[in-house]
Amino acid sequence: xxxxxxxxxxxxxxxxxxxxxxxxxxxxxxxxxxxxxxxxxxxxxxxxxxxxxxxxxxxxxxxxxxxxxxxxxxxxxxxxxxxxxxxxxxxxxxxxxxxxxxxxxxxxxxxxxxxxxxxxxxxxxxxxxxxxxxxxxxxxxxxxxxxxxxxxxxxxxxxxxxxxxxxxxxxxxxxxxxxxxxxxxxxxxxxxxxxxxxxxxxxxxxxxxxxxxxxxxxxxxxxxxxxxxxxxxxxxxxxxxxxxxxxxxxxxxxxxxxxxxxxxxxxxxxxxxxxxxxxxxxxxxxxxxxxxxxxxxxxxxxxxxxxxxxxxxxxxxxxxxxxxxxxxxxxxxxxxxxxxxxxxxxxxxxxxxxxxxxxxxxxxxxxxxxxxxxxxxxxxxxxxxxxxxxxxxxxxxxxxxxxxxxxxxxxxxxxxxxxxxxxxxxxxxxxxxxxxxxxxxxxxxxxxxxxxxxxxxxxxxxxxxxx
Amino acid sequence: xxxxxxxxxxxxxxxxxxxxxxxxxxxxxxxxxxxxxxxxxxxxxxxxxxxxxxxxxxxxxxxxxxxxxxxxxxxxxxxxxxxxxxxxxxxxxxxxxxxxxxxxxxxxxxxxxxxxxxxxxxxxxxxxxxxxxxxxxxxxxxxxxxxxxxxxxxxxxxxxxxxxxxxxxxxxxxxxxxxxxxxxxxxxxxxxxxxxxxxxxxxxxxxxxxxxxxxxxxxxxxxxxxxxxxxxxxxxxxxxxxxxxxxxxxxxxxxxxxxxxxxxxxxxxxxxxxxxxxxxxxxxxxxxxxxxxxxxxxxxxxxxxxxxxxxxxxxxxxxxxxxxxxxxxxxxxxxxxxxxxxxxxxxxxxxxxxxxxxxxxxxxxxxxxxxxxxxxxxxxxxxxxxxxxxxxxxxxxxxxxxxxxxxxxxxxxxxxxxxxxxxxxxxxxxxxxxxxxxxxxxxxxxxxxxxxxxxxxxxxxxxxxxx
Numbered sequence: 001x002x003x004x005x006x007x008x009x010x011x012x013x014x015x016x017x018x019x020x021x022x023x024x025x026x027x028x029x030x031x032x033x034x035x036x037x038x039x040x041x042x043x044x045x046x047x048x049x050x051x052x053x054x055x056x057x058x059x060x061x062x063x064x065x066x067x068x069x070x071x072x073x074x075x076x077x078x079x080x081x082x083x084x085x086x087x088x089x090x091x092x093x094x095x096x097x098x099x100x101x102x103x104x105x106x107x108x109x110x111x112x113x114x115x116x117x118x119x120x121x122x123x124x125x126x127x128x129x130x131x132x133x134x135x136x137x138x139x140x141x142x143x144x145x146x147x148x149x150x151x152x153x154x155x156x157x158x159x160x161x162x163x164x165x166x167x168x169x170x171x172x173x174x175x176x177x178x179x180x181x182x183x184x185x186x187x188x189x190x191x192x193x194x195x196x197x198x199x200x201x202x203x204x205x206x207x208x209x210x211x212x213x214x215x216x217x218x219x220x221x222x223x224x225x226x227x228x229x230x231x232x233x234x235x236x237x238x239x240x241x242x243x244x245x246x247x248x249x250x251x252x253x254x255x256x257x258x259x260x261x262x263x264x265x266x267x268x269x270x271x272x273x274x275x276x277x278x279x280x281x282x283x284x285x286x287x288x289x290x291x292x293x294x295x296x297x298x299x300x301x302x303x304x305x306x307x308x309x310x311x312x313x314x315x316x317x318x319x320x321x322x323x324x325x326x327x328x329x330x331x332x333x334x335x336x337x338x339x340x341x342x343x344x345x346x347x348x349x350x351x352x353x354x355x356x357x358x359x360x361x362x363x364x365x366x367x368x369x370x371x372x373x374x375x376x377x378x379x380x381x382x383x384x385x386x387x388x389x390x391x392x393x394x395x396x397x398x399x400x401x402x403x404x405x406x407x408x409x410x411x412x413x414x415x416x417x418x419x420x421x422x423x424x425x426x427x428x429x430x431x432x433x434x435x436x437x438x439x440x441x442x443x444x445x446x447x448x449x450x451x452x453x454x455x456x457x458x459x460x461x462x463x464x465x466x467x
Numbered sequence: 468x469x470x471x472x473x474x475x476x477x478x479x480x481x482x483x484x485x486x487x488x489x490x491x492x493x494x495x496x497x498x499x500x501x502x503x504x505x506x507x508x509x510x511x512x513x514x515x516x517x518x519x520x521x522x523x524x525x526x527x528x529x530x531x532x533x534x535x536x537x538x539x540x541x542x543x544x545x546x547x548x549x550x551x552x553x554x555x556x557x558x559x560x561x562x563x564x565x566x567x568x569x570x571x572x573x574x575x576x577x578x579x580x581x582x583x584x585x586x587x588x589x590x591x592x593x594x595x596x597x598x599x600x601x602x603x604x605x606x607x608x609x610x611x612x613x614x615x616x617x618x619x620x621x622x623x624x625x626x627x628x629x630x631x632x633x634x635x636x637x638x639x640x641x642x643x644x645x646x647x648x649x650x651x652x653x654x655x656x657x658x659x660x661x662x663x664x665x666x667x668x669x670x671x672x673x674x675x676x677x678x679x680x681x682x683x684x685x686x687x688x689x690x691x692x693x694x695x696x697x698x699x700x701x702x703x704x705x706x707x708x709x710x711x712x713x714x715x716x717x718x719x720x721x722x723x724x725x726x727x728x729x730x731x732x733x734x735x736x737x738x739x740x741x742x743x744x745x746x747x748x749x750x751x752x753x754x755x756x757x758x759x760x761x762x763x764x765x766x767x768x769x770x771x772x773x774x775x776x777x778x779x780x781x782x783x784x785x786x787x788x789x790x791x792x793x794x795x796x797x798x799x800x801x802x803x804x805x806x807x808x809x810x811x812x813x814x815x816x817x818x819x820x821x822x823x824x825x826x827x828x829x830x831x832x833x834x835x836x837x838x839x840x841x842x843x844x845x846x847x848x849x850x851x852x853x854x855x856x857x858x859x860x861x862x863x864x865x866x867x868x869x870x871x872x873x874x875x876x877x878x879x880x881x882x883x884x885x886x887x888x889x890x891x892x893x894x895x896x897x898x899x900x901x902x903x904x905x906x907x908x909x910x911x912x913x914x915x916x917x918x919x920x921x922x923x924x925x926x927x928x929x930x931x932x933x934x
Contacts, residue, residue, distance in 0.1 A: 002471075005649075007649045007652055008648075009622075009648055009649075010620070010646040011648050011651075012660030013663075016665075016680075018683055019682075019684070022683050023679055031665070069652040076683075114669055118663075118665065118666075126622055126625060126627055129624055130625070130629075153477070156477070156592035156596065157592070157593075157789075158626070158788075159625070159782065160597040160631070161471075161632070162627045163593060164469045164627070164628065165627040179478050181536075182470075182475045185474055185536040196585075196588075197794075197795070198588075198793075201795045202487075202492070202581055203492075204799070204801070212486050212490055213483075213486050216490075217482060217486070220541075228806050259807065259812075315626065315782075316626075318787075320626070320783075320784060320787040321625075321782050322624075326665075328664070328669060331665075332669060337668070338668060339695050339696070345726070465695055
């Protein structure tokens, strides 16, 4: 059984920390968490995983077992002694979970002693990269089916225990329910399910299988109709069951189709159900769905009420990883830079703040500016982060600070946010975002720029380091 | 914190189980675990995850918290009472972990009461699909770099807790070490690491950073040389440190390059290190590596000793999921079939055995045959599973049964196999496999066929079900 503790990390975090410890090199450091590339060619990313991270940081400690293992690996005993009492006591500045975020901007900053900041890097990246990826994937699916019920069915093909956070993030990104009972219970996600082919097969007849299920779950019965033949067998049997449920004063909730031409089959099913007066019976579909298949089904006006999405959702197909990184911006009382031949891979020094820009009517203009934390939010231009010739004037705009302290001295600043509130916040943010940034294909580029002071600080450091 | 217990499942397993429970429909059932498509267009798949699954099954139970949750969800109290004492008491027949497996063949069979077999489906798929995918990915990487040291660096971009089993499976598939401390400790994988850019940046000079690290870890020092400039700064500083280590009687273990043209830079570094007499200093590289990049570096004779592979390994890029399924083959004293318009999606009825075919000299002929479990292994032909017109004569061959009981009455039949033995077994299996099945591109198709009796049983059931 996997236990999340101090060794849930890369070895080098510990070997580097030991060097810092032995050299008493442990002044305040600032690290930025950000990503460089929009996944799925989407126009925005939904930041997700913050609450999971904060919970993990509050509990983060080295167990006796951890310390024994590190001793066997030859770590210094004084350092192991230090780890025995280790607690994260630093600060986390972050955008809200569910916020829309964009490449280059710091999404979260850690300000802590160098050792603390280093020891939490791996778990931070491991938690935030994945949930942010999946919330964004879920949101893409939600965008193409705004009125449909979306169910996460992905647990069996998920990357093992990745399933747990996948279901959480899918809910934030716009899914309604999950089949994953553990995640549902722990995160208070509505849990739903239908039935499997094996259930139908285990009976000598399909009708008998349907009747047994309906009898045991009369109020929550979705019949899987494609085990033998969807239209010739499954649908007529489902209609029989629906009618006998009606006689008991109950209502068949739905049918599910898991193979074949979902557009054609759903149309046929809807017609026949309606002809029998079963207009309330919902049609659910599944089978390798993703936002492209669902978009196509929607465009064909397939009368589908419920989409069950599995593999492609929970693995974040096709990207399957977000390229989020954790880069040093400040240490030992100096701003720090990672130099690169490619300016787009250089990092941004100093502790920073990110502002969202709004016009006088509070409308979003599709741009964020990154500035040094101590700057007054009163900028008259912003600079392209990598193309030094490009600037954008900022006239009559309002600046909304996005990075807020969510943890100080290792303590959360608010009670944990319920998941449903995070989901609602993401919905509100999306509702505000102009349509062109939500476009399915080739969305408009949301601009992220630098303040003049930040640009100058970076260029000065680049020049120093190059010489 | 995620706890693996009875609710680590899809809801429908529980709703279906309740129906079976209330109807006393709980006779012996047989389910097959198999997959249909070779991932990565590879010629073989390395079965992985069995020990993790067996361990989970031995511990599988419903906690008080689980039962309370299910009560809130409206489950029947008699069924909840049944779950209170639930233990998996069935049988698992499986190929060995580390065995090479192919589409269509049952890789593992569960023979248990219908409810038991259903309740473990999700965890079985969740564990086996992912580890099998990653072991196979790791093996592809190992194939292109047979002599190199391969390190798993993927934790930060892994699908959250998927990292844990990814590191385990990567080791089975051919990796030497991991940076994932938790997985290393729990699974006894050698653990290694280097240093991060942030470490170098946190010092005022690169040389000072290198010296500090070398002082703290003189016997295990790999210096990251590309924070500022690989050849102008990192390498000369690393050479200085190597020489001062030599004066202390120590040896710089290596340098790491994490950006730029790895072929060019490694050649330059090797030349300069050798010119300084530092022939023992290893060169490690990283940066978005996969089997294609590594193959190209090997073909260029880049003098690289160590490859650190991250994201593309641990997410199993680009497939990111194995399409493994769990299908009912027998229930209520009858063989069972899932019918499909597409014969390739029909399942195979009955409890089965899988035999590997060898010639009289014990050489593999590149074929397995699936038969009914009760058949004598003495077949003179095998049938293509989906093209009924194709048969292959089997003359003078030997039949090696691959499915063996690994759990009976819920008890393991052997002590857990150490991970290193599983890895070695996979290596031996691969060494035996003829080269054409291991080809990087367009590998030869390993044949999987059916015995005449099994084919006839399936066709008879198909005919019955269709009418």
